[in-house]
Amino acid sequence: MNIYDVAKQAGVGIGTVSRVLNGSLKVKPETRSRVQDAINQLDYVPHSGARSLGSGRNHVLGLVVPFFTRPFFIEVLRGVEMTATIHGYDLVLYNIETNEQRDHYLRQLPMRRRVDGLLVVSLFCDESEAIRFRKMNLPVVLVDSYNPLLTSFVVDNISAAQQATEFLISLGHRQIGFVNGVKASSFNFNKSDDRMIGYCQGLASNDIPYNPELVCVTEWTRAGGRKAARQLLLLPQRPTAIFAVSDVQALGIMEEVKAQGLAVPEDICIVGFDNIELAELLNLTTIAQPMCEMGKQGIEQLISEIEKPEPPQMLMMDVELIVRGTTAAHSAPVGARA
């Protein structure tokens, strides 16, 4: 059962069948419908492998994403899936949970030529890898990560973190804890550093000295958040507010704070990052990233680069501080010290 059978059944040549299959305009409507009928009658379906061999196009996009079950990635994934579908691309999922996996996929998989393009989310991509992509002629778009050789969608993590920090300062907080995420070498590389910088800048611009004791680095999980909170709450002069680099960690912090009998926001204010669905549910003040939109635009850019190569560019996306119930003015007078 192949294209020849269809051609015979419809009484046309295989070229015509192929043109119908590919929606070419250069087919007389009458012929087209004759072919269409034959296809339906025979329940014919083109062989995707043969197609890809013949044309060099798979109509498949690869998505390389770490820990795809985490809310942030799910949201990105949602935008990605929707957009890929709209454009008629299939989506294959490459989940990364270890550095070895990352290296493996970024080196080997893209070259399997199974995908026409690759969207890489939140993973650091080094120069040699980027060069390799270009050499292999594989379009790659980065989301929430940056490389000068590849089109990258980023948010301004520095200014976002600074904004969050300054917001807390404006509420009267001076002891502001900062919970960062581990870098796990290849994961979220720029992100961690940039948000740290933003935090420091926020302090500096308000003449608040940087206190390393107030900074924790921990896993990007709820458990990580709890751990960090436990540590911060042990400080002789404990923070009155904590800024975490992800909502998930912020939720862990919230749990721990409450578990220790402290009130949010009265005793401790909390600000997260991402604005995952749960943030709204649990009334968490946070920096909103346009996650779904990042996925959407990433895919659109990728498809456009597949169709017509472009020089790499950096595209900045906006964040927004969303004030909810986990922040409030610091109860002690501004400037008061213990």
Next chain:
Amino acid sequence: MNIYDVAKQAGVGIGTVSRVLNGSLKVKPETRSRVQDAINQLDYVPHSGARSLGSGRNHVLGLVVPFFTRPFFIEVLRGVEMTATIHGYDLVLYNIETNEQRDHYLRQLPMRRRVDGLLVVSLFCDESEAIRFRKMNLPVVLVDSYNPLLTSFVVDNISAAQQATEFLISLGHRQIGFVNGVKASSFNFNKSDDRMIGYCQGLASNDIPYNPELVCVTEWTRAGGRKAARQLLLLPQRPTAIFAVSDVQALGIMEEVKAQGLAVPEDICIVGFDNIELAELLNLTTIAQPMCEMGKQGIEQLISEIEKPEPPQMLMMDVELIVRGTTAAHSAPVGARA
């Protein structure tokens, strides 16, 4: 750059290269390493389309899943992804959000021959579709859905719902609300019905009359849960406990109950279904489904059917009632009526 180049570089025939590529045992170790070297030197990567054309195998599995961003499906997806990767299969995601999409994918996509097998989650699959799969010789495994012509992994929704209901009764509850999910024609078909049956059986076996006012049908979302709760709480004789067919709905119910100034579990007890991650976080009593395990076993079965066809079977998976903080003994004496 193809297999011929590699063969020349290694000084062997293409057949040998192919055998090395496919891990055939019938290659002298020395030859194998020579070929391997050539592959590495040339940065050669086989063309997946050509491969699939030649062999008829894609090493790709399709996952057809509704609303994949919902926690239940994410958990299943996690098991699926992990297992597919372990077995060296790529995974392509077909997300279904409307009936048209469902019909489209179940009819057209599987036939694209892009996938070697299909795992269908929580979607009703009618006989004509099942027959079609078999005719096309496409292995299909169902998870959380049932069709006699296809291998199906299910939980005993009837007895699970009955168990939940009887648990509430054992706590002294008599007015037990039941929040079901809409059937949306093709979605979660059996599930809704079965859990309703279980609820009724639970009541019946304790001689509690069935009261249709206590039953709501609503979307499988938090908003749906809130809406249902709002309705149930308006009843002149309001329920003292509510059993929802999903945790997500149960969380919505919880929100609404609290928003109305009522306490959980003191005023209203709540039981959910699924045991999503959030259920633990929010201390929700629920029926735990082995979601991740369902995905894992589904894929393993699918792969085994790809390798060697089997007659369809129904595989039942166990559920477990997990008692947490949203349930407690009914405060009014058993049998008391307003």
Next chain:
DNA sequence: TATAATATTGGAAGCCCTTCCATTTCCTTT
């Protein structure tokens, strides 16, 4: 050492499409 059996290898044929060019058909235009 000769022979049989086994392990390894080479490469032609085939898988099913797309593409492209040559050909045919259909309109216009003169």
Next chain:
DNA sequence: AAAGGAAATGGAAGGGCTTCCAATATTATA
């Protein structure tokens, strides 16, 4: 009616792999 151009069509030539059988190399056996 003839000629020219445009639109539609047919099909040969790939494209890169797997498979299978024939051919060769190796080892065991007599």
